Amino acid sequence: GQPLLLIAGPCVLQSIDLAMEIADVLVQINSRDDVNVVFKASFDKANRTSLSAKRGPGIDKGLRMLEEVGSRSGLPTTTDVHLPDQALAVGQACDLLQVPAFLARQTDLLVACAATGRPMNVKKGQFMSPEDMQYVVEKVRGSGSGGVMLCERGTFFGYGRLVNDMQSLPIMRSLGVPVVFDATHSVQRPGGLGGATGGNREMVEPLARAAVAIGTDALFFETHPKPETSPSDGANMIPLDRFEATIGRLLTLRRTITDIDSAV
Amino acid sequence: GQPLLLIAGPCVLQSIDLAMEIADVLVQINSRDDVNVVFKASFDKANRTSLSAKRGPGIDKGLRMLEEVGSRSGLPTTTDVHLPDQALAVGQACDLLQVPAFLARQTDLLVACAATGRPMNVKKGQFMSPEDMQYVVEKVRGSGSGGVMLCERGTFFGYGRLVNDMQSLPIMRSLGVPVVFDATHSVQRPGGLGGATGGNREMVEPLARAAVAIGTDALFFETHPKPETSPSDGANMIPLDRFEATIGRLLTLRRTITDIDSAV
Amino acid sequence: GQPLLLIAGPCVLQSIDLAMEIADVLVQINSRDDVNVVFKASFDKANRTSLSAKRGPGIDKGLRMLEEVGSRSGLPTTTDVHLPDQALAVGQACDLLQVPAFLARQTDLLVACAATGRPMNVKKGQFMSPEDMQYVVEKVRGSGSGGVMLCERGTFFGYGRLVNDMQSLPIMRSLGVPVVFDATHSVQRPGGLGGATGGNREMVEPLARAAVAIGTDALFFETHPKPETSPSDGANMIPLDRFEATIGRLLTLRRTITDIDSAV
Amino acid sequence: GQPLLLIAGPCVLQSIDLAMEIADVLVQINSRDDVNVVFKASFDKANRTSLSAKRGPGIDKGLRMLEEVGSRSGLPTTTDVHLPDQALAVGQACDLLQVPAFLARQTDLLVACAATGRPMNVKKGQFMSPEDMQYVVEKVRGSGSGGVMLCERGTFFGYGRLVNDMQSLPIMRSLGVPVVFDATHSVQRPGGLGGATGGNREMVEPLARAAVAIGTDALFFETHPKPETSPSDGANMIPLDRFEATIGRLLTLRRTITDIDSAV
Known part of the structure; x- marks a missing residue:
């Protein structure tokens, strides 16, 4: 079977020391045969619930930090792109470009990311059916992309709650692309904390x-040595000291699935 | 780990020959160590989309058929109860009583089923949160039940489509009861066939x-030697000649889960 | 234009005195030209959240109370039917039979109500599309009904909240039947009170x-002189001393709509 | 009562002649006492379903067209802003800035629009509760805006369908801001046309x-002399020759509401 792609990191860049503390664990995980790790962190949280919420170091400083983490750890890196004119710089600094779910229908953003030639991970809009992600794939493929993955991160279910329609994974995979499951953001409770987004780790x-x-094909997690101190999504993160064991269990499960499917 | 409880059978009772053809496969599966099988079939489809849709043999003939299948196969049996005054007869003929999802809040039905002293499988209403199934558990426990299981069978997601919120399984289990996953009905497309309910096997x-x-703790499937001839839910059924292999794969997966959890 | 049909009363029968206190206000409203009032109260709340919740006087006593209210007030009456074998008695005591939303797909109940020859008000299931109510109409029409109305009372929107899709009124009307809007139950918050159903008057x-x-074509309200003392739905009821003024405003609005439409 | 604010125009700018044909009708409507009209058209459709879909004249040409329409008709104008760096130019050319629903949580866009000092119309995200729009109001108010309106344009209800939760209008109004109802986009059927968005006029x-x-406080419509030729949203538009009569009926209705409320 194909190795699992693991996209992981803190939610937002805070310091090089913190990023490297997490990257060290990811390097350890990356040494396993059946997993390839990409380090992920945001330079900007562009759609926080509140104006006063912390957002990150910004694109210039953030991309330098990602380059340093990539260089020191040897891991490929990814981050999310919020505006078309950010795509080029992110494409130069990172190996994989991520398009946020709220922006999954913004044509210019998709096209600008694709034009970098880097592979992309587009999160399914919380307001889109998995079938309709085919138009995203077409937008990206028609624009020179180095490949696209689609990510399930939950669909809005009423107000204030997300539901994972697990059928979205095979449905999106049937579009001919690898699929990602974002376990961290799927458990968000939008508006659940009064001015912030809650969750359930x-x-x-x-x-x-x-x-x-x-x-x-891939899993996405946020992890942090002290989740309760993370500027965002702390409620949904896996504590860093439990992260490798968690991934180990998931890899064991995935081997069984591979065995089952290869026997059919 | 505990053996898997497998609840399976044709959707509706058609003939003893058909029921026994399916029961023979179930007996074969039941001979495995890690699974206990209950034969399920309905004597009446009480909420068909259309008035003209076929409904089944009725309670008297249906319960006699279930008794004959149970006696000949040695398998315990279950069927769904639609009205409070059916509970006693069903409790005498069957080993497990099933309460349909649409009726999950009908107090008298729950109480009448509980009063038989038989264990019950109550399907989560397609319009209920998993948390609110605690009130169902309380109604049943306060009424003499021989135990209750709760079943995830999909929640309405917009019109015409169901979604499985997989979190409902651990949430309902946290209420202190075994949980069932009804794979067959979760893929229904209500109204999807114009006067009938579609699905996606x-x-x-x-x-x-x-x-x-x-x-x-349990899985629920409908299976049929010729699903396309079933009076209902044919689009969602597993063909009988593929059923044992399907269950075999799921048991393999479940062993891995048991191993993973016992190592924690 | 046609007069508005107003279906109103306390949620559940408590005492003759209370029922008549409400009926007196309804008689007053009924004296207006453009409205016809039907007195509604339940003899049993059959799907309360909790086993311990109060349910009402039961069918025998309840139907006697409804007959007395009808006789003393001169108003036609209606109540909800929960089981097929209740239909005949309800049809003898009341002028209009109501089928609860949770039971909108129970074929036997629909058929039994239709067989009384009384007109029926079937509430759209909270889990059904307005288009799919055509099958309900067909079940009823094929069974001898004295006419059927369909009622919008909210559709489940995520867990714990209802939404009124106002398009359901013209969609259901396009099925060739009068439509009812149940304003009281549309504002329920299922499970919102921990073991009871909340709301927002x-x-x-x-x-x-x-x-x-x-x-x-019709509006449905619950009203009570002291809503906070009602055994159920108190949070959603209109206080009786504000009821006639509320209806007056709605009738004024309806006349404008009639004028607008007759000018087209 | 306050005059109704009517925001109307073609969906996207096509030609000056077409825009003026529509503006002429709007000027006629604007001559009524109880309505103030704002001309709306998009210079870019930035989130079309497909890459190949037509998008509009672009910002430079589009804003010149809007200035010409404003100058010749005497009507204030509005258009939607998709990126923070477009806000300044739009604020110089138009009287009101519109933030699209998909972008309702993009902090930088909200802040950039607010910084122009122009009033803003922010559409409620199809994935947001009306209550959570308070954070949008706070972001905008904290950033120098010349006033903000919030717009109900439908909430995703399952896949492929929107529902208007009419409660969102009074809920958002209770945040202390005027509210807008976007009738045109509320009837979209996302993905309903296979690569385009359908609707129901x-x-x-x-x-x-x-x-x-x-x-x-305001209504938003798209209108076109030949809706079937519009590059987008044609299925939802009101034909121009029916537009004034439609508005007339709505103004009649609104006067009744004003009368009713002033009598309380």
Whole structure:
């Protein structure tokens, strides 16, 4: 079977020391045979609930930090792009470009990211059906992309809650692209904290198991040595000291799935 | 780990010959160590989309058929109860009583089923949160039940489509009861066939895998030697000649989950 | 234009004195030219959230109370039917039979109600599209009914909240039947009170206005002299001393709609 | 009562002649006492379903066209802003800035629009609760805006369908801002046309009536002399030759609402 692609890191860049503390664990995981790790962190949280919420170091400083983490760890890196004119710089600094779910229909952003020639990970809009992601794939493929993955990160279910339609993974895969399951953001509770987004960490691994079982090419997690101090998404992160064991369990499960499918 | 409870059978009772053809496969599966099988078939489809849709043999003939299948196969049996005054007769003929999802809030039905002293499988209403199933558990426990299981069978997502919120399995399990995943009905497309309910069989095993991975005590399937001839739910059924292999794959997966969890 | 049909009363029968206190106000409203009032109260709340919740006087006592209210007030009466074998008695005691939303797909219940020859008000299931109510109409029409109305009372929107899709009124009307807007139950918050169903009375009249403006043949309200003492739905009821003024405003609005449409 | 604010125009700028043909009708409507009209057209459709879909004349040419329409008609103008660096130019050319629903959480865009000092119309994200729009108001108010309106344009309801939660109008108004009802986009059927967004024009006026009845400060419509030739949203537009009569009916309805409320 193909190795699992693991996209992981802190939610937002805070300091090089913190990033490297996390990268060290990811390097350790990356030494396993059946997983390839990409380091992910945001330079800007562009759609925070509140104006006063912390956003990150900004694009210039942030990309320098990502380059340093990539260089010191040897891991490829990824970050999210919010505006078309950010794509070129991100494409030069990072190996994989991520398009946020809220922006999954913004044509110029998709085209600008594709034009870098880098592979892209586009998160399914929380307001889109998995079938309609085919138009995203077409936009990107028609624009020179170095490949595209589609990511399930939850669909809005009423107000204030997300649901993972696990069928979205095989449906999006049937579009001819690899699929990613974003376990961290799937458990968000938008507006659940009054001016911030809540979540439920305890559901992250169970949902990731379900995603592996139904079939996913990649998993996305946020991890942090002290999640409660993260400027965002702390409620959904896996504590760093539990991260490798979590991934180990998911890889064990994935091997069984591979064995089952190869026997058919 | 606990053996998997497998609830399976044709959707509706058609003939003893057909029921026994399916039961023979189930007996074969039941001979495995890690699974216990209950034969399920309905005597009446009480909420068909259309008045003209076929409904089944009715309670008297249906319960006699279930008794004969149970007696000849040695398998315990279950069927769904639609009205409070059916509960006693069903409790005498069957080993497990099933409450349909649409009726999950009908107090008298729950109480009448509980009063038989038989264990019950209550399907989560397609319009209920998993958390709110606690009130169902309380109604049943306060009424003498011989135990209750709760079943995830999909939640309405917009019109005409169901979504499985896989979090419902651990949430309902946290209420202190075993949980069931109904793979067959989760893929229904209500109204999708114009006067009948459509579905998508290809998603049944993938969703069942996800349910096993996130953790379920029981699985529910409908199977038929010729699904296209079934009076209902044919689009969602697993063909009988593929059924044992499907269950075998799910049991393999479940062993891995058990191993992973016992190592924690 | 046709007079508005107003279906109103306390949620559940408590005492004759209370029922008559409400009926007196309804008689007053009924004296207006452009409205016909039907007194509604339940003899049993059959799907309360909790087992311990109060349910009402039961069918025998309840139907006697409804007959007395009808006789003393001169108003036609209606109540909800929960089981097929209740239909005949309800049809003898009341002028209009109501089928609860959770039970909108139970074929036997629909058929039994239709067989009384009384007109019926079937509430759209909270889990059904307005288009799919055509099958309900067909079930009823094929069974001898004295006419059927369809009622919008909210559709489940995520967990714990209902939304009124106002398009359901013209869509269901296009099935060739009169439509009802149930303003009281549309503002329920299922599970919102921990073991009971919450609500928001302030939204009742605004939603009723929207329904009148988009076009409805009937309105359904619950009213009570002391809503906070009602055994159920108190949070959603209009206080009795404000009820006639509320209806007056809605009738004024409806006359404008009639004028606008007759000028087209 | 306050005059109704009417925001209307073609969806996207095509030619000056077409824009002026529509503006002439709007000028006629604007001569009424109880309505103030703003001309709206997009210079770019930035989130079309498909890459090949037509997008408009672009910002430079588009803003010149809007200035010409404004100058010749005497009507204030508005258009949607997609990127922060477009806000300044749009603020110089137009009287009102519109933020698209998909972008309602993009902090930089909101702040850039607010910084122009122009009033803004922010559409509620199809994935947001009306209550959570308070954070949008706070972002804008904290950034120098010349006033903000919030617009209901539908919330995703399952896949491929929107629902108007009419409660969102009074809920958003309770945040202390005027509210807008976008009747045209509320009837979109995303993905409904296979690579394009479908819709249902027949529901536009009924929904607008409901919005007026529940209470709205402004209405938003798209109109076109030949909707079937519009590059986008043609299925949802009101034909221009029916537009004034439609608005007339809505103004009649609104006067009744004003009268009703002033009598309370």
